[in-house]
Amino acid sequence: MRHIGGMSASLFAFDNSFARDMEGFFVPWQGAACPAPKMVKFNLALAKELGLDADALDTPEGASIFAGSLSPEGGSPLAMAYAGHQFGHYSPRLGDGRALLVGEVIDTHGARRDIHLKGSGKTPFSRGGDGKAVLGPVLREYLIGEFMQAAGVPTTRALAAVTTGETIYRDALVPGAVLARVASSHIRVGTFQFFAAQGDVEKLRQLADYTIARHDPDLVGEEGRYLRFFARVRDRQAALIARWMGLGFVHGVMNTDNMAISGETIDYGPCAFIDAYDPLAVFSSIDHAGRYAFSRQPNIALWNLARLAECLLPLINADDSAAVEAANTVLAPFPEIYAREWSRVMRAKIGLEHEEEGDAALLQGLMRLMSTHKPDFTLFFRALADAARGDAMPARAMLGGDSTWLEAWQSRLAREGDAGARADVMDRVNPLYIPRNHTVQSALDAATAADLAPFERLLGVISAPFAAHPGQEDLAAPPPADSPPCVTFCGT
Ligand code: AMP
Ligand code: MG
Numbered sequence: 001m002r003h004i005g006g007m008s009a010s011l012f013a014f015d016n017s018f019a020r021d022m023e024g025f026f027v028p029w030q031g032a033a034c035p036a037p038k039m040v041k042f043n044l045a046l047a048k049e050l051g052l053d054a055d056a057l058d059t060p061e062g063a064s065i066f067a068g069s070l071s072p073e074g075g076s077p078l079a080m081a082y083a084g085h086q087f088g089h090y091s092p093r094l095g096d097g098r099a100l101l102v103g104e105v106i107d108t109h110g111a112r113r114d115i116h117l118k119g120s121g122k123t124p125f126s127r128g129g130d131g132k133a134v135l136g137p138v139l140r141e142y143l144i145g146e147f148m149q150a151a152g153v154p155t156t157r158a159l160a161a162v163t164t165g166e167t168i169y170r171d172a173l174v175p176g177a178v179l180a181r182v183a184s185s186h187i188r189v190g191t192f193q194f195f196a197a198q199g200d201v202e203k204l205r206q207l208a209d210y211t212i213a214r215h216d217p218d219l220v221g222e223e224g225r226y227l228r229f230f231a232r233v234r235d236r237q238a239a240l241i242a243r244w245m246g247l248g249f250v251h252g253v254m255n256t257d258n259m260a261i262s263g264e265t266i267d268y269g270p271c272a273f274i275d276a277y278d279p280l281a282v283f284s285s286i287d288h289a290g291r292y293a294f295s296r297q298p299n300i301a302l303w304n305l306a307r308l309a310e311c312l313l314p315l316i317n318a319d320d321s322a323a324v325e326a327a328n329t330v331l332a333p334f335p336e337i338y339a340r341e342w343s344r345v346m347r348a349k350i351g352l353e354h355e356e357e358g359d360a361a362l363l364q365g366l367m368r369l370m371s372t373h374k375p376d377f378t379l380f381f382r383a384l385a386d387a388a389r390g391d392a393m394p395a396r397a398m399l400g401g402d403s404t405w406l407e408a409w410q411s412r413l414a415r416e417g418d419a420g421a422r423a424d425v426m427d428r429v430n431p432l433y434i435p436r437n438h439t440v441q442s443a444l445d446a447a448t449a450a451d452l453a454p455f456e457r458l459l460g461v462i463s464a465p466f467a468a469h470p471g472q473e474d475l476a477a478p479p480p481a482d483s484p485p486c487v488t489f490c491g492t
Contacts, residue, residue, distance in 0.1 A: 010073045011056050011065070012115065014103035018185075019076035021210055024203060025191070026078040031068020031100055032121025032131065034176070036165025039063040040135070040452065041142060041459075043159050046182060050159070051108045057160075066160040066180040068100060068120025075103040075115075079123035083197055084190030084257025085307060087291055092197050094190060094257050095125030098132060101186060112214065114186050115159065119178040132168050135161075135177040136444040137489075139455055141268040142179065143443070147435050147462040148265055153243045154236075155265040156183040174448055184264055187211050189308045190257030196311035208315055215262055226315040231330045233308060236263025237301045238334060242341035244297060246349060247434065248274040248377040252284040252488060254292050254300045256307050270488035273434045275478045277370040277377045283437070283488045298338045306331060348429045349381050351388060351413050351422040362412060365405050373400040376478045381430035388413060388423035431465035433472075437486035438479040 018026070039062060047054040056062070064070035071077060079096035086094075100123070102115045118141075119133025138161050148155035159180040166176035187207075195203040208226055212219050216232050219225045240263050244251065251258070252270035260266040270284035279295035287293075292300060309327040317323035346363050347355070370380070375398035383395040392406055399405060416422050435458065443454040461469045461476075469475075 011053060011062075012072050012074055012103060012105055013051070014072075014074035014076070015106060015112075016074075016076040016103045017112070017210075017214070018080075018101060018104065018114075019078055022206070025195075025207065026080045026101070027124050028076065029079045029100060029123050030071060030077055031117060031178075034067050034069045034121075034164035034166060036163075037063040037067035037069060038163045038165065039066070040161045040163055040177070040447075041139070041158075041455075043142075043146075043157065046157055046159050049107055049109075050105055050113060050182065052105070062160070063162045065102075066117065066162045067164050067178045068102075068117045069164075072102065077102050079125055080186055080191065081125070081194050082188055082190035082257050083193040084188070084255050085193075085304075086255045086257070087287075090193075090197075092194070093125070095194075096123055097126040097129050098123070111184065114181075114183045116181045116183060116186055117178050118181055119164075119176070130168070132164075132166070132176055133178060134168050134170055135163060135175040136448050137269070138177040138179040139444055139447050140440060141181070143435050143440060143455070143459055143462065144268045144271060145181075145265075146459060147465060148249075150463050150465050151243075151247060151431055153247070153249075153265060154240055154263050156181050156260075156267075158182075183260065183266065184262040185211070185214055185260070186266075187214075187261045188257050188266070189259045189261070189304050189311075190255075191261075192308055192311040193256060201314045204311065205315055208312065211261055226312050227326055227330060230305075230309060230312055230316070230327065233261055233263070234305055234330060234334055235337060237305060238298075238338040238341045239263065240265065241298050241301045242338060242345045245294075245342055246345035246429075247431070248277075248294070250274065250281055250283055250292070250294045251297065252282075252287065252292055254297065254304065256304045259301070259304045272437050272486055272488050274377050275436060276374040277380070278374060279371060283486050285487050285489050298335070298342075301338075302331070302334045305334060349426065350384060350409060351416060351419075351426045353416055353422075353425075356412070356415070358412070362405075362408060365408070369399050369402065369405055373398065375399065378431060378434050379476070379478065381426065382432055384409075385423040385426040385430065388419040388426065390419075428466050431462075432468060432476050433461045433465040435462050436475075436479065437488075438483055439475050441486070 042058040044054050065072050077100045081095045083092050084094050099118045100120050104112050104114055107113050122131030142158035142161050145155050145157045149157055159182050162178050164176040167173045168176045212229050216229055219228055250272050258267040272283035274281045281294040282290045309331055313323040316326050380398050387395040443458045446454040461472050
């Protein structure tokens with residue numbers, strides 16, 4: 001069955017604003033034919049949220065659509081153009097080298113969402129790449145996106161993972177796959193850079209106006225909207241990175257093409273979560289200098305925002321030095337805004353609802369102790385809730401046997417009301433389960449060898465990460481002491 005040029009019946013109520021309004025920002029394109037599309041995992045809950053006909057899509061026809069080889073009726077598949085700074089070096093032309101925006105739907109909450117494919121074949125932006133994706137990384141993105149969603153972090157999400165029937169060579173022969181991904185948009189800092197670098201101010205204005213209408217509609221037509229829009233992007237990034245830091249998440253490849261204007265986490269390539277606390281944790285095989293290390297992420301967000309500011313300058317003010325000055329007034333407070341967001345996240349993790357003056361010092365004291373004693377970053381906060389319930393032993397042991405900090409925290413917590421009740425609230429913000437590198441890796445290895453059971457089991461617990469799952473305790477445990485360090489890979 002070859003579907004190219006074929007059309008499926010009307011399965012999506014598409015409303016493709018990007019294709020309609022943004023000519024010149026993309027190349028209309030079709031997915032590659034593939035020998036045997038097969039559904040590996042369909043996200044029923046997300047399909048329902050999008051208002052899709054799940055029964056019609058969790059089918060062989062749906063698999064062909066999500067593999068990119070069957071064009072759904074009403075879709076306008078296209079490869080988006082973007083540029084980007086990768087590890088600090090500017091590439092003027094990146095773009096969707098193995099991805100397609102199929103179209104947009106309005107979800108059941110009235111929000112516009114992109115349906116996008118990753119791994120659907122070569123495009124005019126492929127450069128040397130093969131345009132493909134493979135099963136392990138596709139399922140990794142599925143797992144981590146679902147965890148982020150469950151943990152309340154803005155994120156793109158997987159709608160489906162399909163295999164294509166091809167075998168692809170990476171470091172070994174592995175199953176070819178495509179991820180169908182949903183995002184509130186795929187507009188990145190790099191999308192702005194593409195046109196800014198060409199000095200095309202009118203195109204830039206068109207992109208900014210489109211993006212404002214999509215993500216900050218209250219600013220449409222407002223005076224000073226480009227600067228105010230920039231402030232919104234700044235605030236979303238500050239909030240997002242703070243959420244990452246609260247979960248021990250290392251994105252791994254915070255290039256400007258991987259920073260979404262929407263404030264969603266995008267592109268789960270070489271990302272990973274820390275087990276033992278380590279501010280300088282790096283997992284990506286190519287991040288030799290540690291540019292994207294755990295604790296550097298807020299600074300990198302600021303660096304990326306500065307690149308966005310440069311793009312927006314001609315829109316902010318026709319006078320360049322006035323534009324620079326205005327952009328700086330928005331950029332300069334980022335560290336302060338981020339610190340506030342981080343403190344909000346971390347205060348919740350230690351059970352504090354009301355803000356007091358000494359809280360910052362209390363948190364800094366905890367981070368210093370963590371740097372020294374390197375407790376498991378996830379389990380420590382669960383142990384802290386147990387300490388609030390009266391069993392401080394495990395938390396104390398994780399802090400090297402020192403009680404000083406714990407006692408200061410306990411007297412602070414006492415001012416928040418009933419400690420047992422606070423402990424329950426803490427357990428609702430501190431996950432018991434995270435996608436730990438060793439559990440993710442073994443689930444992906446099994447899936448690559450055609451056994452999906454470990455993937456399903458892991459997906460089950462990390463989709464409800466705050467609750468205890470009897471019988472699944474092994475998935476909450478840190479890696480065995482003798483396990484090799486985790487290394488992750490890009491572009492796979
Ligand atoms: P990423 O690091 O995954 O965000 O990708 C960076 C750039 O490389 C984007 O322009 C991708 O489209 C492109 N890319 C990554 N992998 C491939 C591939 N296998 N084939 C073609 N382009 C790719
Ligand atoms: Mg990317």
